Amino acid sequence: MRPSWAGAASRAAGGRRGRPLLSGNWKMHHTHLEAIQVVQKLAYRLSPGDLEQAEVSLHPPFTALRSVQTVLESDETPIALGAQNCHWEDEGAYTGEVSAAMLAKLNVRYVIVGHSERRQLFGDTDEQINRRLQAVLRHNMTPILCVGETLEEREAGRTSERVTDQLRADLAGVGQAAIGGLVVAYEPVWAIGTGQNATPEDAEETCALIRSVVKEMAGAGAGETLRIQYGGSVTSGNAGDLMAQADVDGLLVGGASLDPDVFALVVKAALGR
Numbered sequence: 001m002r003p004s005w006a007g008a009a010s011r012a013a014g015g016r017r018g019r020p021l022l023s024g025n026w027k028m029h030h031t032h033l034e035a036i037q038v039v040q041k042l043a044y045r046l047s048p049g050d051l052e053q054a055e056v057s058l059h060p061p062f063t064a065l066r067s068v069q070t071v072l073e074s075d076e077t078p079i080a081l082g083a084q085n086c087h088w089e090d091e092g093a094y095t096g097e098v099s100a101a102m103l104a105k106l107n108v109r110y111v112i113v114g115h116s117e118r119r120q121l122f123g124d125t126d127e128q129i130n131r132r133l134q135a136v137l138r139h140n141m142t143p144i145l146c147v148g149e150t151l152e153e154r155e156a157g158r159t160s161e162r163v164t165d166q167l168r169a170d171l172a173g174v175g176q177a178a179i180g181g182l183v184v185a186y187e188p189v190w191a192i193g194t195g196q197n198a199t200p201e202d203a204e205e206t207c208a209l210i211r212s213v214v215k216e217m218a219g220a221g222a223g224e225t226l227r228i229q230y231g232g233s234v235t236s237g238n239a240g241d242l243m244a245q246a247d248v249d250g251l252l253v254g255g256a257s258l259d260p261d262v263f264a265l266v267v268k269a270a271l272g273r
Helices: 005-011 032-045 048-053 062-074 100-104 116-122 126-138 151-155 159-170 176-180 200-218 220-225 239-243 260-270
Strands: 021-025 055-059 080-083 110-113 142-147 183-186 227-231 250-253
Touching: 021 110, 021 227, 021 260, 032 062, 032 260, 048 260, 055 110, 062 080, 100 126, 110 126, 126 142, 126 159, 142 159, 151 159, 159 200, 176 200, 176 220, 183 200, 200 220, 200 227, 200 239, 239 250, 239 260, 250 260
Parallel strands: 021 055, 021 250, 055 080, 080 110, 110 142, 142 183, 183 227, 227 250
Antiparallel strands: none
């Protein structure tokens, strides 16, 4: 049965939110040689119609960015190149870091900032995330800002408080026009890599909250053009129902994006194909 993504399409009429953004976050997977094969297979499995109806972005590890860029551009594949993180300074004595300026030279279009794994495993603070986000904007790329609550926060009824606090801190000092062009990904921490996932209704509730907070911060116009993704154990089985929600404009896909056959099914399911 075709999900009601047609409703999402109609609400975006006139280009308010544009096409849905379906992003594959590979995390620390795939060498540059494996990445080439995955991209080529994915491009073969997605039809021109799929890539016209949805915007697809791939976020390989840093070591594979150049290889993926070369494949996408040489084959003229309409898939956007993304990165998983960046430093807030353009250059300097920051061993092991990669700057937004470096990513921009590789024609990276989207950069994930504030992923829950960066927050939890590497101690990224909201102040640092805000600086990373502004660096991405400074180099004319689009941040995908991740927000979401832990299981403890959810069980304590603090989802709204936590997500609102993250948005206000992470977007501090960002202009209204810039906020309207961002992507925000709601990723409930308790659903990432656990096999658990929020119900479509749960996802919609928090995505609607995100849009409401952004409207309060940056005006109704920014809230309407903002694209909001859901991320957290996304599969081909739940992608369609998630995309049927009024405030879900895309998906941030982890494990299911590593296999081109599986990710192609997720994209098609999200589009009701």
